[in-house]
Every structure is written in structure tokens, then in C-alpha cells.
Amino acid sequence: MRTLITNIAELTTNVAVGDDPCGTMNDAAVLIEGELIAWVGTTEGAPSADEVVDAAGRAVIPGFVDSHSHLVFAGDRAAEFEARMAGQKYAAGGIRSTVAATRAATDDELRARLRGFLDEMLAQGTTTVEIKSGYGLSVADEERLLRLAAEVTPEVTFLGAHVVPAEYADRPDEYVDLVVGPMLDACVPHAKWIDVFCETGAFTVPQSRRVLEAGIARGLAPRVHASQLGPGEGVHLAVELGAASIDHGTYLTEADIDALAGSDTVLTLLPGVEFSTRQPYPDARRLLDAGVTVALACDTNPGSSFTSSMPFCIAVAVRDMGMTPAEAVWAATAGGARALRRDDVGVIAPGARADLVLLDAPTRIHLAYRPGVPLVRAVWKDGASV
Numbered sequence: 025m026r027t028l029i030t031n032i033a034e035l036t037t038n039v040a041v042g043d044d045p046c047g048t049m050n051d052a053a054v055l056i057e058g059e060l061i062a063w064v065g066t067t068e069g070a071p072s073a074d075e076v077v078d079a080a081g082r083a084v085i086p087g088f089v090d091s092h093s094h095l096v097f098a099g100d101r102a103a104e105f106e107a108r109m110a111g112q113k114y115a116a117g118g119i120r121s122t123v124a125a126t127r128a129a130t131d132d133e134l135r136a137r138l139r140g141f142l143d144e145m146l147a148q149g150t151t152t153v154e155i156k157s158g159y160g161l162s163v164a165d166e167e168r169l170l171r172l173a174a175e176v177t178p179e180v181t182f183l184g185a186h187v188v189p190a191e192y193a194d195r196p197d198e199y200v201d202l203v204v205g206p207m208l209d210a211c212v213p214h215a216k217w218i219d220v221f222c223e224t225g226a227f228t229v230p231q232s233r234r235v236l237e238a239g240i241a242r243g244l245a246p247r248v249h250a251s252q253l254g255p256g257e258g259v260h261l262a263v264e265l266g267a268a269s270i271d272h273g274t275y276l277t278e279a280d281i282d283a284l285a286g287s288d289t290v291l292t293l294l295p296g297v298e299f300s301t302r303q304p305y306p307d308a309r310r311l312l313d314a315g316v317t318v319a320l321a322c323d324t325n326p327g328s329s330f331t332s333s334m335p336f337c338i339a340v341a342v343r344d345m346g347m348t349p350a351e352a353v354w355a356a357t358a359g360g361a362r363a364l365r366r367d368d369v370g371v372i373a374p375g376a377r378a379d380l381v382l383l384d385a386p387t388r389i390h391l392a393y394r395p396g397v398p399l400v401r402a403v404w405k406d407g408a409s410v
Contacts, residue, residue, distance in 0.1 A: 027056040027407070028073035033386045034083040036350075037064060037372040038358040046350050054084065056378040059407040064372060082401065083387050085353060087151025087379030088334040089360030089370045091179070092271050092292050092321035095141045096134055096169045097159040099125025101326045105300065114253075114301035118327045119159070119187045126159040126169070135172055141324060142176060144332040146410055149400045151379035152360070152369045154179035154321075156219060158186030163207045170214035179364055181217035181247060182208070185235045187226050200231050204238035217268070218244040222258035229257045236265055245365070251275045252297070263287045269319065269363040274298065274306050285315040290363040292319040293355070295340035296329035309346030319359035320352060339395035349389045378407035 035052035038045070053070040055063035063071060099122050108114055126134070138155075145153060155173040157180075160166040166184045173180045184203040192199035208218075218239025222232035226249075236246045246265050250258025252272035259280040262270040270284070271292040284291050291311060298305045311318055320337050323329040331337070338352040347355070361370030368377050382402040383390065390399055403410050 026073040027075045027077060028070055029054045029077045029079055029084060030067050030070055031081060032079045032084045033081040035372065036085040036353060036388055038086055038354060039371055039373050046354055054372060056404065056407045059378055061372060061374055061376050061378050063374060079382060081386055083383045083385055085381050085388055086357040086370050086372050087381055088149045088356050089152040090145065090150045090321050090334060091154045091269060091319055091360040091363035092294060092323050093153055093155055094158060094325035095138050095155050096172050097122050097126045097326055098129035098134060099326060104327060108301060114328060120190055122159050122326055123161050123189060127165050131168060131172065138172060138176065141332055146403060148333050148335055149381040149403055150334050151405045153177055154181060154364060156181040156183040158183035161189040163210050166207055167210040170211050174214045178216060180215045181219045182211045182215040182244060183219040185220040185227050187221065200234055203235055208238055208242060212242050215244055217247050219247045219249060221249040222261060223250060223253050223256065229261055232261060259283055263289050268365050274303055281311060281314050281316060290317045290319050290359065292321050292363050294321055294323040294329060295337045295345060296331045297323055299340055300329050305344045307346055308341060312351060317362055318355050319363040320355040321360060335391050335399065339392045342392035349392045353388045353391065378404055380404045
């Protein structure tokens, strides 16, 4: 099956051309063949196809690549959100309430909720998603969360080191022993990545190093949560160990920024977290000007960022973090792909996955210009219209 999308007013390919990292094309067309993109060019030079979709002067961008989410959980923390809006400070300890609800849920309940979140994301243009565990915090529960996540995405992350569960509250090092031993043994078959929350109230740098190095030794690639609640050494640990991504980065020193700029580690910013916790927004302009590779992700979770909308995160990044619309769209597509070390998504080029989003707008600028408006008119995932 060959599908041609034609009369595209603005096509964002993310294949750099000269000084344009977004590779923007006007009056463009894209040919889909099977699950892949077969051709990209102008409408005038478009090849024949079995099916023709007229974009009618609308914009097309790559499908969003959400490289940070926690989608397998049960329960609700609306009361915690209300308390924060009334002035209560955010703390990582609220994760434990979600752990209790998740442990009590059945596989079918968790699976149904997971698929509901994925449907939400797809309707808003997200075609690739990473999913972390971290709400089980026991051998059996972490294993089942990863097993369920692996049913829907290859980008699965073992986050047994999310926080120390209540039953180990006074024995954090013993919990780390569990994470790097029996829990890792059970979870490795389902995971591609290993992650740790290296933060005050979660895990120390030495504990985080143990977790990451144990995962690396078992073939998992590292990612790190760090510098969300305050400055720390997590960035340098991530860069030292060659982590694909460090996520949050709300509080960064100049030394942190220099380390990131000189590395292959992507900094994944999570605007929904600052929106939901009333923490200060990271200065993305400062990071980009320093040469840091930046991704945007939703961090969908019930405590600190209960949104699944990448368009919303783009709007916040433009309004409050100093990004241009083009930079924010790149970060939410190609940036997310780099955070997952993928080159087959987040771009529109021959040979890439045919994951595309048709906007009900003439330009990607409208994603920030019209916040809260459902601008996603059509989505193709692996070449199929969804």
C-alpha cells in the first residue's frame, strides 16, 4: 500500500538543511510505503500512489517521541495536587501512595488504564513512548509492571530505584541490595533501560551508582532522574556513565551545563512537572545556547505531572522556558528520539518509521500559538492511519 500525503503547507522533517535544524519544506509531499517513509519532496514532483491524502495547506510534523513516562499505575493523587496549589511543597514521598494502590490493582486493571493513556497520547500526536516501572517496588510488582509495559512499547525502563518503599524506610541500603539483586534478575528480561531517582529524599549518589552499574553489567542502558528538587551530583554521574538522558534538570549549575554540553547525554525537560508543582521552570534558552541537546517529554504520572499532552508541554516550553516553537517541536520529536538513541523516529525521511502528524493549522507555530486547542487532525503510526 502506497499512501501519498500531498499539498503540505509546512513539512517539518528534522533533517537539517543549512542553518535550519528542522529541515522545513513548503508545498511538500510524503510517500508512505508499508510501515516506512519511501519518499519526501515537493507536491509538484510527487510520485503516484494507491491512496492520496490532501493536506489542503496544513502542516505535517513527525510523531511526538515521549521519552519519559510512568504509565503503569493505579490510584489518584488529586488531593495532593490541590494541597500543592494551596501552597504545600512538593516532595518525592507521595510516590508511596501510588505504590500502595498499584500493588493492590490486578493486571487487567493496570493494562486497561495503560491502554487508555496510550489512546490519549496517540490522539494528541504521540507515536513513540517510553514507559518506566517504579510504582511496584517489590520483586513481583516491578516485574509485572515491566511485563505490561513491554506489551505496548520496546522502550521499557526498570525504575525499581524510584523511592525507598515504606517497608524499607529505615533500611535504604538493604533496599538497594534488593534492587541490584533479585529485582534486577526478575526485571532484566522485560527492560531495555535502567533508571534511578538520584535526589534528596530518594537515592544518594553512591546508591545511584550501584543501581546504574548493576544494570549496565546486565546489558541495560542507563538513564537518570536528577536535579529536580535541588542541585546535586546526578548530572555528573549520568555523564560519567554515558547515560542516554538525564531527566528533570530543574536546578543545574554551570558545571552541570558544561558537562552536558560536552557529552552525548540528552537533557530531557518536563514542563508538566513545573506546571503541576509550581517549581521554577528550567531556562531552556540558557541550555540551548550552551550547546546542550534538549528533549521535551510529558512525564505522565499521577503525582507531579498528570498530563499526556505533548502539545501542552510545547506551549509551556515556548511560553515559560525560552524556547522558540521550532526548537520546542524539535525537542518533542527528534530530541526525544535522541534521548532514546533512536534515528528511525522523530524525523521524516526515507527509511524512517512512517509516524506523522497532520495539524489542523498551516504551521507548527500554532502548537504554542493556540494552547489547549485540539490541533491534531490525523496521525499515522507505522504507516497506518489511526
